[in-house]
Amino acid sequence: MTTSTNELLLALRAPTSGWLAAVICALDEALLDPDFTEQHRAMLRNLLDNGQVPASVSAASHDRLQRFEEAVQTLHEALIGDESALCEAPAPRPHLTLCASAA
Structure with missing residues (x-):
């Protein structure tokens, strides 16, 4: 059975398709990774079957x-460095007051 793109x-x-989305x-x-071989695909098919x-x-x-x-976290930290500088609170915004005239 083949499933079309539209299906x-x-x-x-x-609303119950969260797991389908995660697996897809x-x-x-995985399909973009050359290390995900045909043997891996066959093992996955076997689990599904x-x-x-x-x-x-x-x-x-x-x-x-x-x-x-x-490993991904370690790589992220090596590339980004100290994230605490990125997470500092922004400077406070000035308070604006709206005024209406009775004119």
């Missing part, structure tokens, strides 16, 4: 994702 767009309008976004990113993720695979995935997030 996907319609499905994504549903992750898949889109089986309709479940083994508990050990789920646990290992959560652990790997946490390490990935830490």
Whole structure:
């Protein structure tokens, strides 16, 4: 079964399509990465076909994702540097008073 673009767009309008959107976004990113091989795609298809993720695979995935997030955070900090300077409160804005004349 193939799903058309229009069917996907319609499905994504549903209020319950949050997980579909999250998986599609992750898949889109993965497909752009040359390290996401055909073997990875086959493993993902197999999980979808089986309709479940083994508990050990789920646990290992959560652990790997946490390490990935830490690596991204480390890279972000190396590129951005000290974020505290970026988060300083802006200078207060002047208070304006509106006046109306009875003229």
